[in-house]
Amino acid sequence: MTAPNEVAPLVLIVSGPSGSGKSTLVQKILELPGTMPSVSCTTRPRRTTEASGKCYDFITDKEFGAMVQRGEFLEYAQVFGKHSYGTPKKWLEESRKTGLDLVLEIDVQGAAQVKQKLPESVAIFILPPSREELERRLRSRGQDSDEEIARRLARARDEIAEFGKYYDYCVVNDDVARAGLEVQAIVTALRCSSARRRGRVEKLLASFGGK
Numbered sequence: 595m596t597a598p599n600e601v602a603p604l605v606l607i608v609s610g611p612s613g614s615g616k617s618t619l620v621q622k623i624l625e626l627p628g629t630m631p632s633v634s635c636t637t638r639p640r641r642t643t644e645a646s647g648k649c650y651d652f653i654t655d656k657e658f659g660a661m662v663q664r665g666e667f668l669e670y671a672q673v674f675g676k677h678s679y680g681t682p683k684k685w686l687e688e689s690r691k692t693g694l695d696l697v698l699e700i701d702v703q704g705a706a707q708v709k710q711k712l713p714e715s716v717a718i719f720i721l722p723p724s725r726e727e728l729e730r731r732l733r734s735r736g737q738d739s740d741e742e743i744a745r746r747l748a749r750a751r752d753e754i755a756e757f758g759k760y761y762d763y764c765v766v767n768d769d770v771a772r773a774g775l776e777v778q779a780i781v782t783a784l785r786c787s788s789a790r791r792r793g794r795v796e797k798l799l800a801s802f803g804g805k
C-alpha cells in the first residue's frame with residue numbers, strides 16, 4: 595500500500611503530564627483512518643487493567659538493556675526516574691511499509707530524541723486546564739499516594755515549562771469533545787499541507803498534459 599499522499603507517513607508525537615488526558619486524545623487520533631499506534635516497551639510492572647501487547651510490551655530490565663545494545667529503539671528514557679520506556683524502531687518501519695501515520699504517546703525526553711532524529715515529526719502537547727484540575731484528576735484515579743501525586747505535579751510543572759522547546763501544537767484538555775476535535779483537526783490539516791500534496795498536484799498537472 596502506498597501512502598495516500600505518496601509521501602512518507604506522518605510521525606505524530608503526543609505528550610502531556612500524567613492526568614492531562616492524553617491517552618483519550620491519542621485514541622481520538624487513532625479513530626482517524628490511515629493511522630497506527632506505536633506500542634512502547636516498558637520495564638514497569640503491568641497494572642491489572644492492562645493487557646500485554648495492547649498498551650505496552652512489558653519486558654524485563656535485561657530484555658530492555660539488550661534491545662538498547664542492539665540499537666532497536668527509536669528513542670528511550672527513564673520516566674519518573676524509575677522505569678524505562680522505549681519506542682521500538684520496528685513501528686516506524688511498519689508505518690513506512692504500510693503508509694499509515696504513526697502515533698507515539700511518549701514523554702518530553704522521548705519527544706526531544708525523536709525530534710532530533712526525525713525533524714519532520716510533529717509534536718502535540720496536551721495541557722491540563724489548571725493545576726487544581728490536574729490534582730483533582732490525579733486524586734480521583736485513586737491510584738497514587740500523596741507523595742506520588744506531589745511528584746507527578748512537580749513533574750507536570752517541569753514539563754509545561756519545557757514544552758515550548760519541542761512541541762509544534764498545544765491542545766488544552768478542558769473539554770474532551772472539543773480537544774478531541776482539535777487533535778483530529780491538526781492531523782487533517784497536516785495531511786492537507788501543500789508540501790504533502792505536491793505529488794497529487796504533479797499527477798493532476800500530468801493529466802492536463804504536463805506543465
Ligand code: 5GP
Nearest residue numbers: 634670671673679680681699700701703704
Ligand atoms: P505510564 O507508566 O503512566 O503508562 O506512563 C508514564 C509516562 O511514560 C507517560 O508520560 C508516557 O507518555 C511515557 N511513555 C510511555 N511510553 C513511552 C516511550 O516509549 N518512551 C518515552 N520516552 N516515554 C513513554
